Amino acid sequence: MSWDVIADNIGLYGQGLKLTLLLTIVALGISFFLALLLAVARNARNPFLRLSVAAYTLVFRGTPLLIQLFLIYYGLAQFELLRGSIFWTWLSNPLFCVLLAFILNTTAYTTEIFAGGLRHLPPGEIEAARAYGMTPWTLLRRILLPAMLTRTLSLYGNETIMMLHATSLASTVTLMEVTGVARNITLNYYIQFEPYVTAGAIYLCLTLLLVALFRLAEKRWAAYLQPRR
Amino acid sequence: MLSEYITTVLDAGWITLQLAVAALLLAVVLGLLGALCKLSNNRLLRGLAALYTTLMRGIPDLVLMLLMFYSLPALLNQWIGAAGGDYNVDPSPFFAGFLTLGVIFGAYMTETFRGALLGIPRGQLEAAQAYGLGRGKTFRSIILPQMIRLALPGFTNNWLVLVKATALVSLIGLQDIMFRAKGAAEATAKPFTFYLLAGGFYLSIAVLSMIALAWLGKRYSLGVRESGR
Numbered sequence: 001m002s003w004d005v006i007a008d009n010i011g012l013y014g015q016g017l018k019l020t021l022l023l024t025i026v027a028l029g030i031s032f033f034l035a036l037l038l039a040v041a042r043n044a045r046n047p048f049l050r051l052s053v054a055a056y057t058l059v060f061r062g063t064p065l066l067i068q069l070f071l072i073y074y075g076l077a078q079f080e081l082l083r084g085s086i087f088w089t090w091l092s093n094p095l096f097c098v099l100l101a102f103i104l105n106t107t108a109y110t111t112e113i114f115a116g117g118l119r120h121l122p123p124g125e126i127e128a129a130r131a132y133g134m135t136p137w138t139l140l141r142r143i144l145l146p147a148m149l150t151r152t153l154s155l156y157g158n159e160t161i162m163m164l165h166a167t168s169l170a171s172t173v174t175l176m177e178v179t180g181v182a183r184n185i186t187l188n189y190y191i192q193f194e195p196y197v198t199a200g201a202i203y204l205c206l207t208l209l210l211v212a213l214f215r216l217a218e219k220r221w222a223a224y225l226q227p228r229r
Numbered sequence: 230m231l232s233e234y235i236t237t238v239l240d241a242g243w244i245t246l247q248l249a250v251a252a253l254l255l256a257v258v259l260g261l262l263g264a265l266c267k268l269s270n271n272r273l274l275r276g277l278a279a280l281y282t283t284l285m286r287g288i289p290d291l292v293l294m295l296l297m298f299y300s301l302p303a304l305l306n307q308w309i310g311a312a313g314g315d316y317n318v319d320p321s322p323f324f325a326g327f328l329t330l331g332v333i334f335g336a337y338m339t340e341t342f343r344g345a346l347l348g349i350p351r352g353q354l355e356a357a358q359a360y361g362l363g364r365g366k367t368f369r370s371i372i373l374p375q376m377i378r379l380a381l382p383g384f385t386n387n388w389l390v391l392v393k394a395t396a397l398v399s400l401i402g403l404q405d406i407m408f409r410a411k412g413a414a415e416a417t418a419k420p421f422t423f424y425l426l427a428g429g430f431y432l433s434i435a436v437l438s439m440i441a442l443a444w445l446g447k448r449y450s451l452g453v454r455e456s457g458r
Contacts, residue, residue, distance in 0.1 A: 062389075062435040063428040064396035066407065071428065074414065075421035165289035172400060179292055192303035196296045200288045207287040 005189050006198050009181075016181035017202060023167040023177060027102035028160055034107045036145065039114030053111065060108035065166055068105055073097040073173045098170045106163045113159060117152035118144060150222040157214035161207055168203070178202050231422075234413040238423060241409040242430050248326055248405065249392050255331025256391070260338020267343050278339065285336035290394050293333060298325040298401045326398030334391050341383030346372070348379040378449040385442040392434050396427075406430055 006013075042053040060068065076082055076091050090096045121144065129143045149156075171180035182199035186192055266278035285293070302318040309316055320328070349372060357367040399407035410427035414420035 058436075059432065062393075062432040064393040064407070064431055066396045066399075067424055067428045067431065070411070071421060071424045075424050078419055078421040161286075168289040168291045171291075179289070179295075182292075183295070186299065192299040193307075196292060196300045200292050200296060203289055203292060204284070204287040208283075 001194065002189070002191050003194055005185065005191060006194050009185055012176075012181045012185070013178065013198065013202065016176055016178040019170075019175065019177040020164075020167050020202075020206075023098065023102065023170060023175075024160075024164045026099055027106055027167075028163055031103050031107040031110055034103070035110035035114050038107065038111040039118055039148075040140070042111060042115035043118055053115075057108040057112050060105055061112065065101065065105050066169055066172065069098065069101040069169060069173065072101050094170075094173045094175055098173060098175060102163065102166060105166070106159065109159050109162070110156065113152050113155045114148060117148035117155075120151070121147050150225065153214065153218050153222050157210065157217075160214075161210055164206055164210065165203065231417065231419075234417060234423070235426060238406060238409045238413050238426055239430065241404060241406045244323075244403065245392075245395050245405040245407075245430075246434075248323060248330070248395050248398060248403070249388075251327050252330035252334060252395070253388060253391060255327065256334035256338045256387070259332065259335025260342050263335060263339030264342035264346055267339060268346060282336040282339055285333050290329070290333055291397050291400070294326065294329045294397055294401060297329040297332075298322070322398060322401045322403035325401060326395070326403055330391060330394055330398075333394070334387055337387045337390075338384070341380050341387060342376070344383065345376045345380035349375050374449065378446070378453065381442065381446045381449065385439065385446075388438060388442070389435050392438070393431060396431070 038053050038056075041049050042057070044050050072091075073094060082088060082091065125143055125147060126139070129139045134142065167177055168179040170177050171183055174180075176184065178199050182195040185195040189195075263278050263281060266274040267282075269275060288296075298320065302320060305318045309318070353371055353375075354367065357371045362370070395405060396407045399405050399411065402408070406427050410423040414423040417423070
């Protein structure tokens with residue numbers, strides 16, 4: 001066993017952890033707001049709006065994230081027009097491409113979670129708000145969104161864990177997050193066991209931390225949904 | 230020229246499907262065992278099942294795959310070497326992928342089947358006992374048909390995620406549709422075309438599975454009264 005290699009390179013894992021957390025937090029932070037907007041559009045009266053959001057979520061939930069990532073990072077280079085444009089400095093940057101793919105992917109899943117939550121709210125709450133004379137905007141902000149968010153909290157928690165795990169794919173386009181660091185150490189030191197076990201342990205700890213955070217959040221905000229004892 | 234590449238890529242779809250179906254079978258077996266362990270009266274079995282599902286759901290699929298393909302054989306070879314043997318464990322990408330995906334989705338199936346088993350009213354089991362049905366007969370005629378109905382939504386979801394997860398096995402060298410698409414993309418300098426082709430393959434599998442499983446769901450819900458509609 002060569003755990004001393006891991007101890008020597010613990011700083012690299014630290015940097016990898018920073019990048020993993022950055023990817024997770026930025027992707028989740030941006031997709032949260034996009035998904036709120038799209039979830040409202042997903043349930044809109046306008047069939048064009050509703051169906052175009054449905055098509056987006058079907059495509060991004062129906063194909064592997066790896067393909068989406070490769071389409072953006074490798075695929076877009078096929079188009080001369082894009083390569084000559086001012087966007088190319090962004091689109092040839094692996095960090096930007098990874099974030100773009102992650103945001104598009106997790107937004108699709110989160111949109112469906114939120115839209116499902118909005119569809120299944122008790123009609124009584126909405127009728128009561130209307131009876132109080134709330135405008136549609138106030139109704140959305142004060143009643144629909146808070147009620148939906150508390151009800152979908154555990155599903156959203158699962159999605160954040162999926163996103164955390166999905167960041168491991170960033171290593172396939174040269175980024176050095178936790179998995180990338182582990183891969184690099186296996187190649188540099190010719191050891192196959194310790195680096196991946198360490199990476200797995202880091203993800204496990206992060207996952208358990210997220211689970212605990214969401215349990216706290218549910219206690220704090222969704223306690224009113226629990227049956228009274 | 231281009232059409233030849235397209236056929237080689239689509240031919241590899243069979244490998245993807247074979248891997249997905251093989252992994253599904255392993256996952257169903259492990260899921261049934263896991264669910265029975267989780268519901269058993271034995272504390273050791275319950276603890277083992279909880280450890281299994283926590284580990285599988287706490288570590289990213291990609292890292293688990295790397296662990297199974299690189300780390301586990303390295304460890305086994307070290308042990309074999311220490312014991313004086315000269316056998317070299319060297320799993321093929323297909324076998325490593327099959328094992329990893331089967332074990333990962335076995336954990337998800339455990340939760341699905343556990344929920345389904347809990348959803349069967351106890352009175353039915355007591356009634357079966359009162360009629361003098363044996364354990365095998367009770368399982369086949371009373372538990373299984375209802376379990377299929379209750380587990381079908383979760384099962385569908387797990388299958389859809391499993392098909393997409395097979396794309397990861399291309400990263401350890403299995404010549405599946407994703408691997409061939411990468412090869413064709415590099416050979417023809419048309420990455421977008423070929424990744425899009427592979428994406429279309431996964432999407433059509435997803436849509437076809439959804440249609441088939443929705444039909445099956447109707448079939449198994451015959452004679453169940455919908456409540457609250």
